[in-house]
Each structure stands twice: as C-alpha cells, then as structure tokens.
Amino acid sequence: MWREKQLSYELVKRAEAAGFEALIWTVDIGLGANREHNKRNGFNTPYKANLKSAIDMALHPEWALTVMARYILGGGMPRHENYPPQYQGKVTGKASQAKALRADAVSWEDVDRLRDLWPGKLIIKGIMRPDDAARAVEHGADGVVVSNHGGRNLDSAPSTLDVLPRIVRAVDGKASVIVDSGVRRGGDLVKCLALGADFVLTGRATLYGTAAGGEAGAAKAMAILKDELRRTMAYVGCPTIDAITDDVIWKG
Ligand SMILES: Cc1cc2nc3c(=O)[nH]c(=O)nc-3n(C[C@H](O)[C@H](O)[C@H](O)COP(=O)(O)O)c2cc1C
Incomplete structure (x- = not known):
C-alpha cells in the first residue's frame, strides 16, 4: 500500500483490467526491514x-x-x-x-476499501495471529497467508508452523489458509498440509532455482519439491493430499 493510497487503488484496477483473478495484499511490511x-x-x-x-x-x-x-x-x-x-x-x-513511500498506517478500513474495489479473490498475506485471521475473514478476505515473511523482517517472530494450527481453528473453514516461510523440502509441504494448510507457498526454494537457471531452474526446483512431497507421502502412508492429516505428526 503506497502512502498515497489512491495509487494502490489504481494499481488494483489495472490488475483487474488485465484479467487477474486474485489479489494478495501483503500487510506485514509497513516499513523496510533492517537488512x-x-x-x-x-x-x-x-x-x-x-x-x-x-x-x-x-x-x-x-x-x-x-x-x-x-x-x-x-x-x-x-x-x-x-x-x-x-x-x-x-x-x-x-x-x-x-x-517514505509505503503507507505505515493501514487499518481494517483499508481491507474494506479493497474488498469493495476488488471483485476477485482477496487474500491477506502476513497474518500471524488467530484474532487477525478471524478478523480478516469478517472483513471479506477469501484467504489468509500465514507468513512471517520468511523470517526476514522480525527476527523474534514465531515460526509459521507454530502458529498455523491456531489460525486454522480461528478461520474455521470460512476461508483458505495458505502458509509460507521456511519451506525448503517436500517434507515441509507435508508438515504444513498436516497442520491444516490448504495451500503452501515457497519463496526462496524456487527463487534459488530461478537464480541458478532462470525458468528452467524454477521448474527444476518445483520438480524436486514434487518428488520429495511424493516420497514423504509414501513414507507416512498417505496416497493422496487429502489423506495428509495431523496424525502424521509425531507429538511425543
Ligand atoms: C528476495 C525476496 C523478495 C521478496 N519480496 C516480497 C514482496 O515484495 N512482497 C511480499 O509479500 N513478500 C515478499 N517476499 C517474501 C515472500 O513472499 C515469502 O513470504 C517468503 O520468502 C517465504 O519464505 P521462504 O523464502 O522461506 O519460502 C520476498 C522474499 C524474498 C526472498
């Protein structure tokens, strides 16, 4: 969200005119991280x-x-x-x-405004609290991305796997729960799905492939993840994605 919010709304309208179907609004980076x-x-x-x-x-x-x-x-x-x-x-x-360019003050009214403007799926990215997830759904979000920005912004943030089950409970099937941050292997995909995620996103795992080999590198990274996912599913006895439930996680 730009400081002049109108610029963001114009961008959203351009995206709609260009035929995009889903809008992901990242809310966890009001100011630049100290990298x-x-x-x-x-x-x-x-x-x-x-x-x-x-x-x-x-x-x-x-x-x-x-x-x-x-x-x-x-x-x-x-x-x-x-x-x-x-x-x-x-x-x-x-x-x-x-x-100086980004809006550091965004509020639930901004979510309402985007909801009014955007006819497609609206997904709020950067949710780490169950109450925020529930509120995003109340304000019309079709999905939330449980994300700590790959641990790149707030070094004391908890891991997304730790907060995911509570957020899944808070959303209670009313919207999609998507998760990212730290997914490096197909086994990580299984863990996220087992803990209730509907979708899992990868950042660096696929970016590394892109950096090393462009489009073919990205495809290779995804092929590796897919192979690892299938192997892990076989080892934990899940023939389908739907069969991956939280009982594959050993809780001691
Ligand atoms: C180089 C880089 C740039 C990123 N830029 C953005 C961005 O512009 N907007 C955003 O929502 N997330 C951005 N992210 C965060 C990713 O969308 C994602 O949440 C994060 O990378 C997930 O963690 P992972 O890299 O461990 O999979 C960026 C991540 C990286 C590594």
Missing part, C-alpha cells in the same frame, strides 16, 4: 552502481554477463514493475527511504 547483510554487500533496489557491488560483479563475470548485462541490454536496470511511475527509481534498500 544488515544488504548494507554490507552494497545491495540496493533498484540497483545503483557502487564499489562493493562492482567488485562483486567483477569477481563473477559469468553472472555479470548472463544476468546483469542481459537485463541492461533487454530493457534497462532491473526494477519493480508494480511501482507507480513517480516512484520508479526512488526506492532504495535504505529503510528510511522505503518507509
């Missing part, structure tokens, strides 16, 4: 040349040629396509600047 490793490595988005990253690229010529040069030749510096034109090129890795 110390990004600062240390000279990483920023959109990319701005600096000595640290220039040295890094010089030491990785193949990556510089096949990734960075390909971007630059094919349309310029990598950028966030969803940023309104006036924000293009303005957000950097510095939390203070990112904060």
Whole structure:
C-alpha cells in the first residue's frame, strides 16, 4: 500500500483490467526491514552502481554477463514493475527511504476499501495471529497467508508452523489458509498440509532455482519439491493430499 493510497487503488484496477483473478495484499511490511547483510554487500533496489557491488560483479563475470548485462541490454536496470511511475527509481534498500513511500498506517478500513474495489479473490498475506485471521475473514478476505515473511523482517517472530494450527481453528473453514516461510523440502509441504494448510507457498526454494537457471531452474526446483512431497507421502502412508492429516505428526 503506497502512502498515497489512491495509487494502490489504481494499481488494483489495472490488475483487474488485465484479467487477474486474485489479489494478495501483503500487510506485514509497513516499513523496510533492517537488512544488515544488504548494507554490507552494497545491495540496493533498484540497483545503483557502487564499489562493493562492482567488485562483486567483477569477481563473477559469468553472472555479470548472463544476468546483469542481459537485463541492461533487454530493457534497462532491473526494477519493480508494480511501482507507480513517480516512484520508479526512488526506492532504495535504505529503510528510511522505503518507509517514505509505503503507507505505515493501514487499518481494517483499508481491507474494506479493497474488498469493495476488488471483485476477485482477496487474500491477506502476513497474518500471524488467530484474532487477525478471524478478523480478516469478517472483513471479506477469501484467504489468509500465514507468513512471517520468511523470517526476514522480525527476527523474534514465531515460526509459521507454530502458529498455523491456531489460525486454522480461528478461520474455521470460512476461508483458505495458505502458509509460507521456511519451506525448503517436500517434507515441509507435508508438515504444513498436516497442520491444516490448504495451500503452501515457497519463496526462496524456487527463487534459488530461478537464480541458478532462470525458468528452467524454477521448474527444476518445483520438480524436486514434487518428488520429495511424493516420497514423504509414501513414507507416512498417505496416497493422496487429502489423506495428509495431523496424525502424521509425531507429538511425543
Ligand atoms: C528476495 C525476496 C523478495 C521478496 N519480496 C516480497 C514482496 O515484495 N512482497 C511480499 O509479500 N513478500 C515478499 N517476499 C517474501 C515472500 O513472499 C515469502 O513470504 C517468503 O520468502 C517465504 O519464505 P521462504 O523464502 O522461506 O519460502 C520476498 C522474499 C524474498 C526472498
């Protein structure tokens, strides 16, 4: 949600006109996280040349040629396509600047507004509390994503697996419960499904594949997850996804 909320509403209307069916609104990143490793490595988005990253690229010529040069030749510096034109090129890795553009004050009224604007499925991402999940459903959400942003924002956040069962109970079948954060193996998918998730999302597991091999790399990462999922299902005696229930979890 941009600070000028109207810009976000315009984006939502563009998404509808482009034929998208579901809108996921991420609510857990009102301000930029303090990513110390990004600062240390000279990483920023959109990319701005600096000595640290220039040295890094010089030491990785193949990556510089096949990734960075390909971007630059094919349309310029990598950028966030969803940023309104006036924000293009303005957000950097510095939390203070990112904060200046994002709305740090969002409320349930904003959920209502989006619900009115968006005719398709509305999914709220970044829910970690059962009461918030229940409230999201009351405000018309079709689904919630139980997510701690991959543990990338608040280092003291609990794991999503720990909060998932309570959120499933709070939602009580009235909406879809989707989960992410920390899923690396097919076995993790089984654990999430066993604890009541309807869907499981992956972030870095598939991004690593993309980074290593583009589209084919992403497909490979998904094929590995699928293979591991099937193997784990076989080992715990579940022939179908529906058969994965919480009794496959050993509780001691
Ligand atoms: C490089 C990177 C960029 C991300 N950008 C966004 C984003 O713009 N919006 C968002 O909702 N989540 C974003 N996320 C978080 C993911 O959507 C997801 O919640 C998280 O990566 C899940 O954890 P996992 O990577 O351990 O699977 C990002 C994650 C990564 C690794």
